[in-house]
Amino acid sequence: MRGEAFAHASYTFYADQADRERRPAVADLYRRTAGVELHEHFHEEALLAGVIGDETANLRASIEGESYEATTMYPRFAREAEEDGEREAAALFAEIARDEASHGEGFKAALQVLQTGQGQIPAPPQVDPVTVPAGPPRVHVARTLANLDTAMHGEALAFARYTAFAEQAAQAGDEQVAELFAGTAAVELHEHFAGEAVLRGFVRDTRTNLRKTIVGENYEAWTMYPTFARRAQTAGDFDAAALFRDNARDEAGHAQAFQEALRGLG
Structure with a gap:
């Protein structure tokens, strides 16, 4: 699931870069594939x-995750970055x-409303979008770079989980909880x-992004998912094995589509 969530997040910003380079077909491919990774594979x-x-x-799980990030993970990352001289x-x-x-407090308030029937579900936080231009890393110390990687995977997973939780709440008729998620x-x-x-220098030019994407899709298609499928089959988890095999086929198709897009750049 972490890989699918991270692929969705990555492709979202790779699509934006393709738009900046006036490559609408590549941007569309990235966005369509991102949708598959999130709404099919992850879900x-x-x-x-x-x-x-x-x-x-879902609210309890979210509170637990937000508490860990707010009180343990991010404070440690901040201290280590300061020690590394990575002030930004x-x-x-x-x-x-x-x-x-703040997110954790919002989820706690929502949970209390559901449990007591009193009060109001908090309004969702307002997003202040950050543009991710192509460029090199602005962080150079290995420890802080590794912490950035960990944090990015966590944020991508949080987005995917909260999106799924929002869909579940909407289906249950709890529109305010859905909006909060x-x-x-x-x-x-x-x-x-x-x-x-x-800070990670995660987005580069579209040609470089495509090459990185192809490597990742091929790994999932020919190594990761086949391994997961074999393990699930051996354990008797036949539904999981079938899903992993299906995802492997999808990822192989994605790799081929991205390879064709790379060739199309000339």
Whole structure:
């Protein structure tokens, strides 16, 4: 699931870069593939894993995740970045820790409303989108670079989970809870992930992005998912094995489509 969530986030910003280079066909390919990674692969895997529950369970899981990031992960990353002399990263990590604490409070308030029937579901947080231009890393110390990678994977996963939780709440008729999850998801992707991606130098020119994408899709198609399918089959988890095989075929098709897009650049 983490890989699918990260692919969705990555492709979202690679599509924006393709737009800036006036390559609309590549941008469209990235966005369509991002949709498959999120709404098919991630969602189906999350259902099998029991990640998506009812609104109460989803809020509790979200509170736990936000608490860890606000009180443990991001404060540690900020301290380490400061020690590494990476002041810009330290400031970003500290800012995100505050955001995550606020998100946790919003989820706690929503849970209390569901449990007591009193009060109001909080309004969703407002997103201040960060543009991720192509460029080199602005962080250079290995430890802080590794922490950025960890943080970006966490933000991508949070976006995917909250998007799924928003869809579940909407289906249950809890529109305000759905809006809270969707609004928080937008902050995780378009502020937190994006801000970290800028420091990481995550987005490059479209040719470079495509080459990186092809390597990743081929790994999932020919190594990761086949391995997962064999393990699931051996364990008797036949539904999971079938899903992993299906995803492997999808990823092979994605790799081919991206390879054709790369050839089309000339």
